[in-house]
Amino acid sequence: MAPHGNGKKKRVTFVPAGLERKDSEELVAILQERLISLLDLGLTIKHVHWNVVGPHFIGVHQMLDPQAARVNELVDQLAERITTMGGSPDGRSGSIVKQRTWDDYQLGGRDLVDAHLAALDLVYAGVITSHRKAIDATEEIDPVTQDILIEQTESLELFHWFVRAHLEDSAGHLVDADDRTEKAAAASARRATDSPLSAKQS
Numbered sequence: 001m002a003p004h005g006n007g008k009k010k011r012v013t014f015v016p017a018g019l020e021r022k023d024s025e026e027l028v029a030i031l032q033e034r035l036i037s038l039l040d041l042g043l044t045i046k047h048v049h050w051n052v053v054g055p056h057f058i059g060v061h062q063m064l065d066p067q068a069a070r071v072n073e074l075v076d077q078l079a080e081r082i083t084t085m086g087g088s089p090d091g092r093s094g095s096i097v098k099q100r101t102w103d104d105y106q107l108g109g110r111d112l113v114d115a116h117l118a119a120l121d122l123v124y125a126g127v128i129t130s131h132r133k134a135i136d137a138t139e140e141i142d143p144v145t146q147d148i149l150i151e152q153t154e155s156l157e158l159f160h161w162f163v164r165a166h167l168e169d170s171a172g173h174l175v176d177a178d179d180r181t182e183k184a185a186a187a188s189a190r191r192a193t194d195s196p197l198s199a200k201q202s
């Protein structure tokens with residue numbers, strides 16, 4: 001996942017006090033890429049919320065709604081930071097597809113709880129890694145924006161732990177530890193799930 005999307009910068013309509021124009025434009029580009037990422041994450045969490053089946057369904061179904069709600073708040077925070085920086089946030093669904101530098105979530109429909117959570121584990125890992133790159137990129141330009149990203153990363157990491165706690169054994173080993181794609185992670189989780197459903201869906 002590349003840190004700053006397609007790298008296209010848009011001109012800002014005003015320069016916030018104490019910043020250079022080039023810096024506010026750089027900040028808007030970084031924030032727009034993070035906005036697209038969290039919009040996509042929010043949609044993916046809801047998709048998982050609707051499509052999990054099997055044992056532990058209700059717990060996971062209900063765990064995901066507060067995550068989606070919080071991610072929605074983070075989206076709003078990023079969008080309003082873009083406007084504060086003199087930019088214009090682009091939250092259109094077509095723009096998500098056009099501007100993102102990662103593939104669509106790979107599990108298209110209903111699947112076992114652990115299969116979706118293993119795939120979501122990789123989604124969170126990607127989003128958090130990119131948020132951390134954005135934290136590094138804003139270090140010198142604007143510590144205020146950096147502070148927002150740091151606070152957001154704390155929430156994302158908490159939710160990542162909630163997801164991973166379902167995929168861990170008592171020794172701390174994750175069922176999808178070596179997987180690099182959502183499909184592979186889901187397959188590992190299905191193999192590890194002691195359920196008659198797993199045989200049908202793997």
Ligand SMILES: [Fe+2]
Pocket residue numbers: 049065
């Ligand atoms: Fe719901």
